[in-house]
Every structure is written in C-alpha cells, then in structure tokens.
Amino acid sequence: MRAFPLLFIPGILSFKNSLDLRRISGRLPFILLGILFWIFIYVIFSKVLAYFKGVELFGDILAAKLLSMVFLSFLSLLIMSNIITALSTFYLSRELELVLTKPVEIKKIHAAKSLETFLTSSWMVISFALPMLIAYGTVYGAGYTYYLALPVIFIPFLVIPTGIGITVTHIIAVTLPARNARDIIMIIGVMFLLMIFLFFRFLQPEKLLNPESFPTLLEYLSNIGVDSAFMPYYWATHAILLLLTGKTGDSIFYILMLISTGAFFMLIASWSGSRWYRAAIDKAFGVKKRGIRVPLEKLLPVTVSRLKSALLIKDLKIFLRDNSQWPQLLLLLALVVIYVYNFTVLPLDVLPQSTFVISNFIAFLNLILAGFVLSAIAARFLFPAVSIEGRALWIIKASPVTMKDFLYSKLVSGLVPLVILSEILVVTTNLILQVDMLMMLVSLVTVFLMTLAIGGLGIGLGAVYPKFDYNNVASISMSFGAMLFMILALMLVTLTVLFEAWPLYLYLNARMVSRPFGSWEISQAIISFSLVVVLNAVCFYVPLRIGVKSMETEKWT
Amino acid sequence: MIKLTDVGKSFGDHWAVKGLNIEVNKGEIYGFLGPNGAGKTTTIKMISGLLRPGTGRILVGGYDIVEEPIKAKSITGYVPDKGFVYEKLSGLEFLNFIAALYKIGPARAAEKIEELSSKFSLREVLDELVENYSAGMKQRLVFAAALLHDPAVLLIDEPIIGLDPKGIRMLKKMLEGFAMKGVAIFMATHSLLLAEELCSHIGIIHRGRLIAADAKDNLLSGGRRLEDLFLEITEEAPSGSAGVE
Numbered sequence: 185m186r187a188f189p190l191l192f193i194p195g196i197l198s199f200k201n202s203l204d205l206r207r208i209s210g211r212l213p214f215i216l217l218g219i220l221f222w223i224f225i226y227v228i229f230s231k232v233l234a235y236f237k238g239v240e241l242f243g244d245i246l247a248a249k250l251l252s253m254v255f256l257s258f259l260s261l262l263i264m265s266n267i268i269t270a271l272s273t274f275y276l277s278r279e280l281e282l283v284l285t286k287p288v289e290i291k292k293i294h295a296a297k298s299l300e301t302f303l304t305s306s307w308m309v310i311s312f313a314l315p316m317l318i319a320y321g322t323v324y325g326a327g328y329t330y331y332l333a334l335p336v337i338f339i340p341f342l343v344i345p346t347g348i349g350i351t352v353t354h355i356i357a358v359t360l361p362a363r364n365a366r367d368i369i370m371i372i373g374v375m376f377l378l379m380i381f382l383f384f385r386f387l388q389p390e391k392l393l394n395p396e397s398f399p400t401l402l403e404y405l406s407n408i409g410v411d412s413a414f415m416p417y418y419w420a421t422h423a424i425l426l427l428l429t430g431k432t433g434d435s436i437f438y439i440l441m442l443i444s445t446g447a448f449f450m451l452i453a454s455w456s457g458s459r460w461y462r463a464a465i466d467k468a469f470g471v472k473k474r475g476i477r478v479p480l481e482k483l484l485p486v487t488v489s490r491l492k493s494a495l496l497i498k499d500l501k502i503f504l505r506d507n508s509q510w511p512q513l514l515l516l517l518a519l520v521v522i523y524v525y526n527f528t529v530l531p532l533d534v535l536p537q538s539t540f541v542i543s544n545f546i547a548f549l550n551l552i553l554a555g556f557v558l559s560a561i562a563a564r565f566l567f568p569a570v571s572i573e574g575r576a577l578w579i580i581k582a583s584p585v586t587m588k589d590f591l592y593s594k595l596v597s598g599l600v601p602l603v604i605l606s607e608i609l610v611v612t613t614n615l616i617l618q619v620d621m622l623m624m625l626v627s628l629v630t631v632f633l634m635t636l637a638i639g640g641l642g643i644g645l646g647a648v649y650p651k652f653d654y655n656n657v658a659s660i661s662m663s664f665g666a667m668l669f670m671i672l673a674l675m676l677v678t679l680t681v682l683f684e685a686w687p688l689y690l691y692l693n694a695r696m697v698s699r700p701f702g703s704w705e706i707s708q709a710i711i712s713f714s715l716v717v718v719l720n721a722v723c724f725y726v727p728l729r730i731g732v733k734s735m736e737t738e739k740w741t
Numbered sequence: 742m743i744k745l746t747d748v749g750k751s752f753g754d755h756w757a758v759k760g761l762n763i764e765v766n767k768g769e770i771y772g773f774l775g776p777n778g779a780g781k782t783t784t785i786k787m788i789s790g791l792l793r794p795g796t797g798r799i800l801v802g803g804y805d806i807v808e809e810p811i812k813a814k815s816i817t818g819y820v821p822d823k824g825f826v827y828e829k830l831s832g833l834e835f836l837n838f839i840a841a842l843y844k845i846g847p848a849r850a851a852e853k854i855e856e857l858s859s860k861f862s863l864r865e866v867l868d869e870l871v872e873n874y875s876a877g878m879k880q881r882l883v884f885a886a887a888l889l890h891d892p893a894v895l896l897i898d899e900p901i902i903g904l905d906p907k908g909i910r911m912l913k914k915m916l917e918g919f920a921m922k923g924v925a926i927f928m929a930t931h932s933l934l935l936a937e938e939l940c941s942h943i944g945i946i947h948r949g950r951l952i953a954a955d956a957k958d959n960l961l962s963g964g965r966r967l968e969d970l971f972l973e974i975t976e977e978a979p980s981g982s983a984g985v986e
Contacts (some may be wrong), residue, residue, distance in 0.1 A: 494841030498830065505829040505870070575825035579886075582789045583842040584815035 213667075222315045229319035237323060247320075248425055254316065255417035258309050259345060266349025267356075269305040273297045274350070275357055275465065284465070294457040298450070302346040313338065317424070324428040333427055336439055340446035341420045347449025354456045357464035378518045416445060491585065495593035502572070509657060512564050523557060523609065527616045541692050543617040547627060548681070548688050550613050555634050555677030558606050559670060566598040566642030567669050568660035570735070571650040587735040591643055591728060599639040606635045622691070626684070633716060634680055637723035638673050644727025645669045648734045676723050683715045742767055742894050742925035743788060748797035750783055757783045758949040761797070765925045765942070767893075770916060772940030772957075773929040776975055780949040781929035782822060785898050788927060789819040802893050815843060818892035822899040822929075824883035828872035832863055832882055835871060836889060843890035850889070857885040860915065862908075876903040884912070895919060897928045901935060913939055937967040947975050 236246045274297050283293055317338075321330050412418055423438035503509055527550075570591070573580065580590055610631045614624050649665020660666065687709035694701050701709075743765040750757050758780035765771040775781050786792040788799055790810045799806045804813035826835055833854065840850035858864045861881040866874065874882065880903040887895065900916075901909050916926055916939060930936055936943060937957070944954040953960065953974055961967060 490841045490847075491844060494838050498827065498834075498838045501834065502827055502829045575823070576827050578791060578819075578821055579826065579839070580842075581791050582814060582817075582819045582821075583839070584811045584844075585842055586811065 218311075222311070225312065226315035226319050229316045230323055233319060233323040248421065251320065251424060252417065252421045254313075255341075255420050256415075258313065258341075259415070259417045262305060262309060262342065262345035263348055263352075265305040265308075266301060266345045267352050270297075270301045270350045270353035271357070273300045273304065274353060274461065280465070290462055291454075291458055294454065294461055298346065298350055298453060298457075301350060302343065305346065305349070306342045309342065310338070320424065320428060326428050327430065329432050330424075330427045333423070333432070333435070333439070337420055337423045337442060340439075340442035341416055343446035344416050344442070344449050347446065347451075347453040350453035351449070351456045354453075354460045354464060357467070358460040375514065378514055416442060419445075491589060492593055492596075495585075495590065496597050499569070499594065499597045506572075506657065512657075516561060516564070519557065519560075520605070520609065523553070524612055524616070527613045540620075541696060544619050544623045544688075544692060547614050547617050547619040547623050548684070550610070550617075551627060551630055551634075551684075552677055552681050554606060554609050554613075554631055555638070555680070556674065557609070558602065558631075558635055558638050559673035559677065561602065561605070562598070562638045562642040562673065563661050563666050563670050566594075566602070566639055567646040567666050568651075568657055569594040569598055569643060570646045570731075571652055571654060571660045572657060574652050574654070577652060587647075587732045591647055591731055591735065594646075595639055595643045595728070598643065599636065602639060603632065603635050606631045626688075630680065630684060630716065633720040634677060637676055637680075637720035640724035641673055641676065641727045642669055644729070644731035645672070647731030648727070672723075676719070679719060680716050683712050683719065687712045742802055743771075743927055744798075744800040745784075745788070746798045746800075748784075748787065748794045748799060750780075750787060750792060750795045756949055758787075758946070759796075761946075761951055763944055763951065763954065765894075765927050767923040767925055768920050769942050770920050770926040770928060770940045771942045771944060772936035773927060773944050773946065774931075774933065774936055774971060775929075775946035777931075779946045781946060782898055784946070785819075785896050785927065785929050789817060789896050790814050815890070816893040818887035818890070818895045820883055820887045820895075820897045820900065822902060824879060826871050826879060826883065826886075829870060831868050831870055832858075832874070833867040835882065836867075836886055839886040840889050845890055853889050853891075854885075857888055860911070861885045862911075877905055877908060880904055881908060893924060895924055895926045897926065897930075899930055900928055901930075901932060909935075933967045933971055937961070943967070945971060945974060 232250070233247055236243045236250070239246065274294075277297075317334055318331075320326070419438040419441045423435040423442070426432070426435035426438070607628060610627045611624075614627055619627075645665055645668060649663065649668065651660045651663050651665070654660050687705070690705045690708065691701060694705065743763065745761050745763040748761040748763075749759040761784060763771070763773075773781055773784065783792065787794050788801065788806065790806050790813060793807055801813040802816045804816075806813045827838075830838065836854045836858075837850060840847075840853070845853065854867075858867055861884060863878065863881055863885060866878060871879065871882065887897075895916075900912060904912060913935070916928075920926055920941070928936070928940065940957055942955070943957050943960050945952055953970070957967075960970060
C-alpha cells in the first residue's frame with residue numbers, strides 16, 4: 185500500500201476498534217446531545233431568519249450581514265484552530281518519533297499531517313455550519329443546486345485557513361526559540377480567540393431583537409468594515425447569497441475564487457513544509473523546558489504542615505507549568521469579564537417597576553447564574569484535580585499519606601481561588617445593581633456556602649470517577665463523572681436558591697409597602713436559611729467522604 | 742521484616758497469586774523470579790500497599806499492611822517497574838516533595854538529597870524538569886526518592902530497567918551496602934544473572950504459586966546455574982488456575 189494512506193491506518197483502526205456496541209451505548213447521551221444541539225442551531229437560525237424576513241427593507245440585509253459575520257468569525261476561528269492543531273499534529277504528536285524512523289518520505293508525512301490538521305480543526309465548524317446553512321436554504325426556499333453547491337463552497341473555504349495555519353506554524357517553529365514555541369503559540373491563539381469572543385459580545389447582538397435600534401445598528405455594521413471583497417468569507421457569503429436567490433451563474437465567480445485561493449494556500453503550505461519541516465522537527469526534539477519558577481513555599485503560612493504544604497505546592501507548580509491549563513484560565517477570564525459586562529448593560533432604568541425591587545430580584549437571580557458559573561469552573565479545575573495525578577498516583581498511594589490528607593489538599597488548592605472569585609463576582613455585580621446591605625450579606629453568605637458545597641462535590645466525585653489515563657486535561661471535564669457532577673451541582677444551586685426564594689419574597693413585599701419584617705416572617709426566613717446550610721453542608725461533606733473511601737480502595741493502582 | 746502468610750489475590754474469579762508464604766529478614770536480598778504474568782508485580786504491589794491481599798496477611802516491619810498501612814509505608818521504599826513521576830516538577834522539587842510526604846525535616850532532606858543525587862549522578866540535572874530526563878535518569882530519580890527516608894524495607898520491581906552499565910554497577914553496590922546495613926530487600930526481576938549475583942535468597946513464582954524458595958546457596962548447590970534451575974522448574978511446574986499479573 186502507498187505510504188500516504190498507510191499513515192492513516194492506525195487512526196482508522198483505532199476508530200474501528202472503538203465502535204463496539206457497549207462503547208457506543210455508553211456514548212449515546214453524548215450522541216443525543218449532539219443531535220439536540222444540531223436541532224437547536226437549526227431552529228434558532230430558522231426563527232431568526234424568518235423574523236428578519238418579516239422586517240421590511242432591512243430583513244434581507246440583516247440576513248446577509250448575519251451570514252457575513254458568521255463566516256468572518258469562522259475564518260478567524262479556523263485560522264487559529266489550524267495553527268494550534270498544526271502545532272500538535274506536525275510537531276508534538278506521539279507517533280511522530282515512530283513514523284520518522286520508518287522509510288517514509290517526509291513530504292508524505294507532511295501530506296498526511298496536513299489532512300489530519302484539516303479534519304481535526306474543521307469538523308466543529310462543519311457541524312455548526314451545516315444546520316445553519318440548511319436553515320438559510322429552507323427559509324429562503326433554495327433549490328437543489330444550493331445544497332449541491334454547498335460542499336464546493338465550504339470545503340475550499342475550510343482549506344484556506346488550513347493552508348495559512350500550516351504555513352504560519354512552520355514559520356513559527358523554525359524561527360521562534362523552540363523552547364517556547366508551543367507556549368507562545370498557545371497564548372497567542374487563545375488571546376486571539378478571546379478577542380474575537382469579546383468583540384462579538386461587545387457588539388451587543390441583543391440589539392438585533394430591538395426594532396428601534398435597527399437603523400443605528402445597520403449604520404454601525406456598515407461602518408465597522410465587516411465586508412471586504414478580498415476576503416474568503418466575503419466570497420463564501422456572496423456565493424451562498426447568490427445561490428439562495430437562484431443566481432447560480434453569478435455565484436461561480438466567487439466559487440472559483442475560493443477554489444483557486446484554497447489551492448494556492450495549500451501549495452504554499454506544502455512548499456513551506458518541504459523547506460522547513462525537517463529542520464523545525466530537529467529543533468523541536470532538542471527542546472529543554474524550564475517551566476515557571478515561583479518560590480511558592482514562601483507564600484504559604486507557616487501554620488500549614490509540611491506535608492499539606494508539599495501537596496499544595498506540588499499541585500500549584502504543576503498547574504502553572506502545564507500550558508494546557510492556560511487556555512482554560514484565559515477562557516475563564518473572558519467568561520468573568522462578559523459576566524460582569526452583562527450587568528452593566530442591563531436596562532434597569534427603563535423598567536416600570538420599582539428599581540429597588542428589580543435590582544434585588546436580579547441580584548437574587550444572579551445567585552443562580554453565579555452558581556452555574558462556579559459549577560462550570562469547578563468542572564474544569566476541581567473535578568479533574570484527582571485525575572491529574574495521572575500515572576504518578578502510585579507515589580501518593582505507596583507513601584505514608586492518608587487519602588483524607590490527599591483529598592483535602594486538593595480541596596484547599598481548588599477552593600481558595602474559587603471562593604475569592606465567587607465573592608468578587610457577587611460583590612461586583614451587586615454593587616452595579618446597587619442592592620441594599622441585607623441582600624448583599626445574604627448573597628455573600630449564600631455564594632460562600634454554595635462554593636464550599638460545589639468544591640466538596642467536585643473533589644469528591646472527581647475521586648469517585650477519576651480518569652487517570654487522559655490525553656489532555658480538558659477531556660477529564662467531559663467524562664461521565666464530570667457530567668454527573670455538573671447535574672448535581674446545578675441541582676444544588678437551584679435548590680439553594682429555591683429555599684431562599686420565599687423569605688426574599690416576604691422581605692421584598694415588606695419593603696415595597698414599607699412595613700417592618702414580622703417575627704413570623706423572621707422564623708420562616710430562619711427555617712429557610714437553615715435548610716440551605718444543611719443542604720450545602722451535606723453536599724460538601726458526603727461526596728468528600730465517599731471520595732476518600734473510593735481512593736482507599738485498590739481500584740486505582 | 743517482610744512476612745507473607747498464605748497470601749492470595751484474585752481479580753474477578755481469576756487468581757493472580759495464591760497461597761504465598763514468604764519471609765525476608767533483615768539484611769537479606771530476596772530475588773523474586775518468574776516468567777511474564779507469573780504474579781511478581783501483583784505480589785510486590787500487595788507488599789507496598791497498592792493492592793490489598795484477598796486472602797492471608799502481609800506484615801512489613803511487624804506492621805500489618807492492611808491494618809496499619811501508614812506505619813508500614815513509612816518504613817518502606819518502593820521502586821515500581823514503570824516509575825511515572827510528575828513531569829512538570831524539577832528533580833529537586835520532586836525529591837523535596839517526597840521528603841515532605843515521609844515527614845523528613847528540611848535540613849535532613851537537603852542533606853539526603855545531596856547525598857543521593859551525588860550517588861545517582863543526578864546533581865547536574867536536579868534543577869531541570871523531569872520531562873527533560875531520559876528513561877534511565879527517571880529511574881535513578883525514582884531510586885533516590887525511594888531511599889530518601891532510609892527505609893528498613895526496600896521493594897524493587899525490575900531494578901535495572903533503563904539503567905546503563907555504569908548505573909547497574911552502582912545499583913548493585915548500593916543494594917549490597919544496604920543489605921549489609923540490615924535493610925530487607927525484596928526484588929522482582931527477570932534478570933537471572935542479577936539475581937544470581939546479588940541475592941541471598943531466591944523465590945520462583947509460576948502461574949501465581951511459589952514453586953521454589955530457599956537460600957540461594959541451597960537452591961544452587963552442586964554448582965547448578967540459576968538459569969538452568971529456573972527453566973527446568975518453570976517448564977515442569979503444573980498449570981494451575983492462577984497466573985496473570
């Protein structure tokens with residue numbers, strides 16, 4: 185067999201071997217979730233497009249702008265995702281060492297890696313774009329030529345960023361100091377993604393739902409220079425729009441532009457590969473990493489025992505030096521910025537009801553949101569804490585350390601930043617909402633309790649359902665145990681807030697009619713808050729206890 | 742120092758080891774030999790406390806490994822066959838971490854790290870991240886970590902994997918030195934030459950059962966070679982239900 189297809193055999197065989205009935209049935213919830221996601225995107229786009237169509241004068245322009253914006257964001261995402269993927273497939277993949285020792289020409293390895301990069305970085309965009317493009321087709325009643333032409337438009341559109349991504353990766357790998365190339369690319373990539381993410385959020389897409397803002401929005405959109413006739417997203421958008429309106433002949437020009445540009449960039453990628461790939465591999469293989477050096481030992485209070493501080497410092501050092509954690513941290517930062525930003529643009533002043541009641545009510549609802557955000561963060565950072573011991577777990581298990589000490593060190597290292605973050609989130613948003621002192625106090629205490637409980641739940645379940653044999657840290661947060669954790673954490677947040685809803689209602693009622701809070705109401709509030717304390721205490725303690733027991737068994741050796 | 746009494750371990754309905762009776766005293770080097778899948782790693786994992794015995798009892802320094810695991814582990818040094826370590830720590834950070842796990846004070850830890858890094862030729866790489874280490878260097882680091890707390894019992898699973906000839910010679914000398922000081926060493930290995938050269942006692946496990954165990958001199962009386970004995974008895978031994986590590 186020829187070398188090029190041969191290089192795909194291990195991947196194909198691994199995929200085939202993973203297709204047994206038990207595994208598929210285990211993944212059924214994820215498959216269903218994927219199908220639901222598709223349906224969700226299709227329905228959302230259908231509704232939005234149908235709504236746009238109904239808007240006189242501006243409807244079609246809005247639909248075109250939306251498509252243009254989506255393709256622009258696809259292009260930006262694809263370029264970055266291709267750079268990051270190319271770095272992994274071309275320079276960091278585990279099989280590279282094996283393949284390089286075999287009698288395979290480097291250009292064939294390059295071709296195989298290019299295809300792998302293309303498939304790995306494009307599948308997510310394809311899965312998002314497909315229901316959207318079908319929605320455009322159905323809403324605008326497109327003919328069969330539209331659907332037949334979609335692959336001809338979309339595949340070259342995907343190939344262009346692959347060519348760019350591979351070329352840029354080779355240039356970076358051959359020019360930057362190899363020691364830091366990966367870290368630098370990771371940071372640049374994630375920062376770029378965040379900028380795009382924040383840019384679209386700050387465009388305030390919610391304004392699209394407000395007809396009064398249409399004229400200014402259109403003006404705004406036309407002024408920000410989204411359309412450029414030299415860009416592939418412009419060609420893809422126009423090819424699709426022309427096909428939608430039955431102007432198939434006119435769309436051919438744009439399709440040819442996409443195909444020729446795609447071919448050009450793949451040629452450039454291939455040329456850069458033949459020129460630099462081999463040299464860059466030699467450079468990358470000789471890398472010696474130093475890692476971030478911080479004297480963490482000096483930062484801990486002396487009261488922390490040597491054993492506990494050693495466990496904490498070890499986790500912190502590994503966390504800081506593992507660059508696969510950085511994108512998650514940066515995404516978290518973006519999430520927090522957007523979270524707080526959303527509160528600053530709330531139209532509190534236009535609502536007819538008393539601002540006081542609305543502000544306090546929103547602050548209360550904010551507890552649910554904060555709880556959800558905390559759960560998501562805990563799923564990313566606390567749940568995997570036990571799993572990241574990986575295959576080095578034997579060190580802990582064979583040493584004279586109790587599993588209780590081990591888990592509690594994990595809990596402390598995760599919980600301290602989580603508590604600080606949650607309190608900052610709630611204080612900031614409450615200050616923006618200008619809530620009264622009582623509401624501020626209740627929010628702070630509630631979110632503190634919830635954070636403890638979510639922390640205990642995360643570490644505990646992480647110990648019951650660890651995934652020690654992982655390829656990347658992010659995959660731990662997608663495991664069955666992590667899903668179970670998310671469900672339980674969301675239930676905990678909802679129940680906590682539900683328990684507090686009644687006393688809040690009584691309090692706001694009393695404030696609205698300016699009467700004091702009666703003793704019967706105070707007793708009801710005490711009962712409610714006691715329930716909250718008990719619920720959160722149970723959710724903190726019980727999973728940890730089960731986690732300790734589970735770690736003490738010999739399942740994980 | 743190590744005493745296994747009628748120890749067995751099953752995974753599901755399959756016995757990996759069964760009816761093991763082994764005793765290793767102070768200053769003895771016990772070579773635990775057996776073909777692939779005989780039960781060597783399972784046994785050593787049970788003595789180290791990583792696995793719990795299904796039947797029987799294991800005492801390490803007089804402590805029951807199930808009843809008093811922390812006490813037993815605090816006098817044991819363990820070197821696994823695949824010594825994965827924290828790749829993102831430097832060698833020095835890793836050794837300091839291990840010292841803290843065994844509650845060794847900072848001053849004593851620094852002294853021991855200095856001594857062992859010198860013995861294992863790790864001094865020059867101690868500040869580098871472990872991910873930059875070669876397989877042999879990682880193995881030396883794991884050895885150094887196992888010896889930091891001056892263990893009374895040393896458990897080694899395949900001691901010479903990844904070591905270069907110089908490293909092997911150094912290790913042999915060191916093990917002999919430890920035995921002289923009274924450390925009980927339990928060593929699972931495929932290397933019959935190493936066992937013949939180093940061990941005072943030999944046990945041969947086959948399909949989960951101990952089929953020969955005695956002082957080396959008794960087993961090899963009359964000028965027999967260990968290789969001949971090993972091949973002879975592992976071929977003759979009856980097949981049982983036990984047998985997968």
